[in-house]
Amino acid sequence: MDCEENISDLHILWLCIILLALYAGKQNIHIMLVLESIGSCIACGRAEYRIGDECCPMCSPGNRVHRHCTEFTSTSCVPCVDSTFLDEPNGLIKCKVCTNCDPGLGLMVKQPCTPSSDTVCGTLEGFYCLDPTKDGCRAAQRHRSCKPGQYISHTGTTSTDTVCSDCPGKTYSDGSLTSCQQHTECEFLEIKPGTPWSDSECGVASLPIVGIIAGVLMCFFLIATIAGVCLFIMIKRQMVRREIVRTRPNSDPQIPTQASPDQEIPMLSGGTGKDSSPRHSQGLDIL
Known part of the structure; x- marks a missing residue:
């Protein structure tokens, strides 16, 4: 019985x-x-266990039975060792093996194992618990990832999974955002229209580069033009000066030169062929 x-x-x-x-x-x-x-x-009593016809005292938590009691001796107990435990008063001859928190299952050690308590596992970052216990978790799963065109409407926790929702209207998300972003309104040119998973591509983005290049080319052209005009003016002035210097002797009045002995000296007006200059007449008077 x-x-x-x-x-x-x-x-x-x-x-x-x-x-x-x-x-x-x-x-x-x-x-x-x-x-x-x-x-x-x-x-047997609450703190006893039955062996045959005997009610033996139980071992305390963290200990196991080494020898059962007899009619003349009490129970002999020893501590749990080597990652084993017993968390209740017991009459067991073997301790229980501590739970292993496997990172491959999304678990980590929340509280380490002791002789009187089992390991308490928690969830790794980015995981949520599938099989919760009183203080921890026995199995976990990674949070789902939202797809492009979706946003994270509810962020995952240690006990709940991530909730994804589709982007409405003219909005977009790459799947990592907690809210959808509005498509960019192109001011000048729309190269590529926006989608639920990407923004619009506008031509305005390339205008500054084109403007800079055009401005640089314009500056070079303007500088080259000014330099060319200045060079032309300088060359023109030099040519004019050379022409003036070359033509100046022909335009000046002729300066009389000393007559040669054979050249006839023209008579002064009013004379008779003889030297009638004042110098000669003064000489005759003196004689």
Whole structure:
């Protein structure tokens, strides 16, 4: 006859009465068997465990049974070692193996194992718990990733998965945003229209580069033009000066030169062929 270890004394009393009533009037041998069954049904205390006919004291949490009690000795207990534990009073001869928090399952050690408590696992960053326990988790799964064209409407936690929603209207997201962004309104030229997963591409973005290049070329052209005009003016002035210098002797009045001995000296007006200059006349007067 099998019995629960924690049957109360009241239950045992009622059981004995019922058994006696059932076997009343039977042979003495039957009564003896009933009494033996009743004796085997006597429960041990809450801090005891049954071994044969003995109720042995349990070992405390963190310890296991080394030797069971006897009629003359109490239970012998030893601590749990080598990553094993027992978290309740017990009559076990072996400790339980500590739980392994496997990173491959998205788990990490939240509380390490002790002789009197098992390992408590938590979830890694980016995972949420699929099989929660009282203090931790036994299995986890990675948060889902939103696709391009979707945004994260609810960020995943350690207990819930990420929730994704589609971008509405003229908005877009690459899947990593918590809200969709408005498409850029092109001011001049739209090269590529926006999609739910990408922004519009505008021609305005290339205008500054073109403007800079055009401005540089314009400056070079202007500088070259000014330099050419200045050079032309300088060359023209030099040519004019050379022409003036070359033509100047022909334009000046002729300067009289000294007559040669054979050249006839012209007579002054009013003369008769003889030297009638004042110098000559003065010389004649003197003579």
